[in-house]
Amino acid sequence: MVGSAPPEPTELVRAEDRLSFVYLERCVVHRDSNAITATDDSGTLHIPAAMIGALLLGPGTRITHAAMTLVGACAATVVWVGEGGVRCYAAGRPLARSSRLLEAQARAFANQRDRLSVARRMYELRFPDEDVSNLTMQQLRGREGARVRQIYRDESRRTGVDWVKRDYKPGDLTDSDPVNQALSSANTCLYGVVTAVIHALGMSPGLGFVHVGHDQSFVYDVADLFKASTSIPAAFEVVASGSTDPANDVRRVLRDRLMSGGVMDRCVDVLRELFLAPQELQSVTPILYEDAMSIWSGRADSTLAAGQNHDRGRT
Structure with missing residues (x-):
């Protein structure tokens, strides 16, 4: 080489x-x-x-x-x-050589009860003052819509930027008002950062718990946890500053917010907490980066050592 x-x-x-x-x-x-x-x-x-x-x-x-x-x-x-x-x-190849988090994500995704539990915990992270322990998925979506609209209204009052609604045309960034342009650009950057963390931990961006049917569904799920503190205020602040190029200027403001808020660190912590048991969190870092492989034994949670011939017969 x-x-x-x-x-x-x-x-x-x-x-x-x-x-x-x-x-x-x-x-x-x-x-x-x-x-x-x-x-x-x-x-x-x-x-x-x-x-x-x-x-x-x-x-x-x-x-x-x-x-x-x-x-x-x-x-x-x-x-x-x-x-x-x-x-x-x-x-690139994930930083994590272990598939531990990916397997935990897949198990939760495949079980309807566990999937709803993850969705509820995601909602609790976004809106900690809400009791969602008994809400259905339909009720969660309704609560989310109302709370997100309120976030936009609050940012509009804080910055003095006029707000009507979230309105954009995929593929044409300029076909919207300045604040929507800034929001689209900021969210694009945030999606890239979240995608990087998901790939680094060896998880699947396509196995979403709120969003479904897209190869980036889980990216949108996780990004939603951070928009209220990163991309949304960054977009309103850039437009309030009188920027003539909000789609470009918002990246610099967002980058500062991501760094000062330790968003990548928080994103890693959130993903671990969502899919690992409390007793596993203490030891997860060395295990995630351990380059080891096993063979499934055919029984639940049981593996055999790889790199060995398991044929007990004679040749």
Whole structure:
């Protein structure tokens, strides 16, 4: 192989300690040793690849095979950012070598009672003053709609920005008012960050508990937990500042909020708490990053050692 050897899992920066996202546009993305480089008319910027959570590629970017190889080896997520949304086009191998969280997510998803329990806990995280212990999924959706509308109204009063409703056209960012443009752009960045954390922990972005039927359903579930403290206030503040380019300016405001609020760290904690038992939380970090494999025995929660011949017959 030409270049530096791929890093071992224990050498990589944990998801909660990484930069939330790096946004690039109108440049060529390449590799210099273990750094991602972004080159345009003004020069070349070096970015340590192991520190990236999500690499957001905006309009006018080109990325080389060498750069993608490094991004994949460092378990970062690459997201191509369009005008009206985000598509997770590629993702590196997860930081977590264990499938423990993925299996817990799949078990909860496949059981209707457990799935509703996760949805209730997600709602409690967003609105801790609500008692939802006996609410159905339909009742949760109704409560959510009312509370989210109230959040928009509160931000409108706080910032003085006029608010009518959430209104946007997928694929055409400009076909909406400034605050909706800022919201779409900020949410796009937040989705990229959440996608990066989900991939880093080895979980599935498609197994959602509130949103369903989309390969990013779980991303939308988790992102909703943080919008009220990140993308929504950032969007209203940018428009209130008189920005003439809210879709671009909101990224800088959002990045500051994500870093100061420790959102990646909180996102990792939330995912662990949602799917692991309390006694498992103390030991989950070393286990998640342990590069080990077993063979299913055919019985529930029972495994056999891998790398061995289990044929008891004679040859």
